[in-house]
Amino acid sequence: MPDVIVRKTVIFTEEVRHEYGPPPEVPPLRGAILSVIENPFAGGYAEDIQPFMEDLKPLGVEMAERLAATLGGADAIEGYGKGAIVGEAGEVEHGALWHAPGGYAMREALGGARAIVPSTKKVGGQGARLDVPVTHREASYVRSHFDAIEVGLPDAPRAGEMVVVLVMTTGPRVHARAGGLAVSDIEGKDGLR
Template sequence: MPEPAVRKYVVQVEEIFHEGGPPVVEPARRAAVLAVIDNPFAGRYVEDIQGFMEDLKPLGLEMARRLIEALGGDPARIEGYGKGAIVGAAGELEHAALWHNPGGYAMRERLGGAKAIVPSTKKVGGPGTRLDVPITHVDASYVRSHFDAVEVGLADAPRAGEMVVALAMTTGPRVHARVGGLKASEIKGEDGLR
């Protein structure tokens, strides 16, 4: 298949100074990058769709590059990540699942070998559909302080024959994280969990 046709990219960045408690010196930063692309399978059932995952890899790498740049340009500063996709009404949920591999691969590649599984979510919806992209620590999924989500969505996408694919990253834990559990400083880095 040809390279995915991109209608537009959107990058959003949040800086969070407090959540009701005392302001922090350095804000927590959360960001997402979205690409609105044509869905080559829209409007019809296609049995063999796996090849499109390979076609999506360069897009994933470009999106991960843009996201790291939006968060200051240093991959070592990224502590959390996640991915998601919204498929337009002429598509099916399985089309969104095609983003799992290329989206996760791209972030791991750009971050230099992050160990934790990249959490993901997906849905079918029309323009304006919102999606909560789950976030976990890049090296250990059990680090509770990094359990988070980034809400994404666009007023004009996805149109029926489109998909919105998203990557999200954070530079640290939630502001005022204090629910216990494994700390980032205690990560062993053996299995992506702890």
């Protein structure tokens, strides 16, 4: 497979002070890292695309480590998600190649998190936006951490590119009060509860 060619990487963070309610003692952080890469399959159909997942692994690890560090380190991270926007000369299946490299990289960077890393993908042009889902890193049923982070770049993806995305949070939604499994009740057995 060809090398992964990165045109640029963007990291952004948000500090959430409140949403009408009282400010929390420690405002949760939300962040995303986006890498714009060349899509080696753009412009045609390739039957065997799976080997590119292996090529994407080092990029996934680098992105996960950089984002975790930006948000205060691996121990600070409570929620995560991943996604991809494929340029117009590609297909949605090319974005699916990010599932394993992005997900396993975050689990590794965070010390073996158990929950499945939620994901989304789509084909879109320059400036396309993507809502990347977020769940708790240890238990997918922790409702306070169900969230999404909207991402996109004004100049990407170009037709022959993909934007691969990782997102992380340092806590629940700022005023989470919709019930469900509490963080303090996580059993840590199966990534669900």
